[in-house]
Amino acid sequence: xxxxxxxxxxxxxxxxxxxxxxxxxxxxxxxxxxxxxxxxxxxxxxxxxxxxxxxxxxxxxxxxxxxxxxxxxxxxxxxxxxxxxxxxxxxxxxxxxxxxxxxxxxxxxxxxxxxxxxxxxxxxxxxxxxxxxxxxxxxxxxxxxxxxxxxxxxxxxxxxxxxxxxxxxxxxxxxxxxxxxxx
Numbered sequence: 348x349x350x351x352x353x354x355x356x357x358x359x360x361x362x363x364x365x366x367x368x369x370x371x372x373x374x375x376x377x378x379x380x381x382x383x384x385x386x387x388x389x390x391x392x393x394x395x396x397x398x399x400x401x402x403x404x405x406x407x408x409x410x411x412x413x414x415x416x417x418x419x420x421x422x423x424x425x426x427x428x429x430x431x432x433x434x435x436x437x438x439x440x441x442x443x444x445x446x447x448x449x450x451x452x453x454x455x456x457x458x459x460x461x462x463x464x465x466x467x468x469x470x471x472x473x474x475x476x477x478x479x480x481x482x483x484x485x486x487x488x489x490x491x492x493x494x495x496x497x498x499x500x501x502x503x504x505x506x507x508x509x510x511x512x513x514x515x516x517x518x519x520x521x522x523x524x525x526x527x528x529x530x
Contacts, residue, residue, distance in 0.1 A: 357420040364412045372412070375420065376405050382421075383428050390432040400431045437494055476523055487515045 352360070352374040363371035380401055388397040404427050408415070417423045477485055483505075490496045490504065491512075498516070502509040 361417055361420060364408075367412070372405075372409055375408070379420070379424055380405065383424050386425060386428045387432055390429070391435060396435065400428065400435070403431060404428060434494075473523070480519075480522075484515050484519065487512055488519050491516055 350370075352370055355363075355371075355374070357375070357378075360371045360375050364375065383404055384397060384401050387400040388394065391397050391400065404424065407427075415423075477488075480488070486505065487501055490501045491498070496504070498509050498512045501512045505512075
C-alpha cells in the first residue's frame, strides 16, 4: 500500500527526506512554498526575487538534506526566509552605499589599505577584473565591499586568518588600480 504523504506530519517527512525520498520533498514543497513565498514577499516586494528566494530555500533543503538537523520545519523555513531576505537587503544596501560613495566623492576609499581608487571607472571595471580572480579572493572582495563585513567577520565566516583576508584585500586594491591605469 503506497504512502499517503498528505497525511504524514512534517517530522516524518523530514526523516523520509534524509532517506532521499523525492516524494517527501515534493510534498514538503507543496505544503510550505506559499507560506515561504508570502513571508519573503512581505519583506521583499520584488516578485522575481521572491521566487528566487523560495527556489533557493527549497533547493538548499534538498541539497543539504543529509546534513541538516531540522527539528521544526516551519521555524526552519521562517528563519531561513528571513535570513535570505536580510542578506539581499544587506547586499543591496552595500551596492547603494558603494554607488553613493562613488557619486559623492568620485573616489572609493578602501579601509583595508588606506588608499583611494578612482571611483567612476572602478564600478564598471570590477566585473571585467573579477573574471580573472581566484574564487576565494572574489568571495572576500564581495563580503568586504558589497556585504560590508569587517575583516574579522570575513575571517570568521571563511575560517581563514584575518591576516590572509587583509592580504587578499590589498591584492584586490593593487590589481584594480593597475587594471584601471591600463584601461
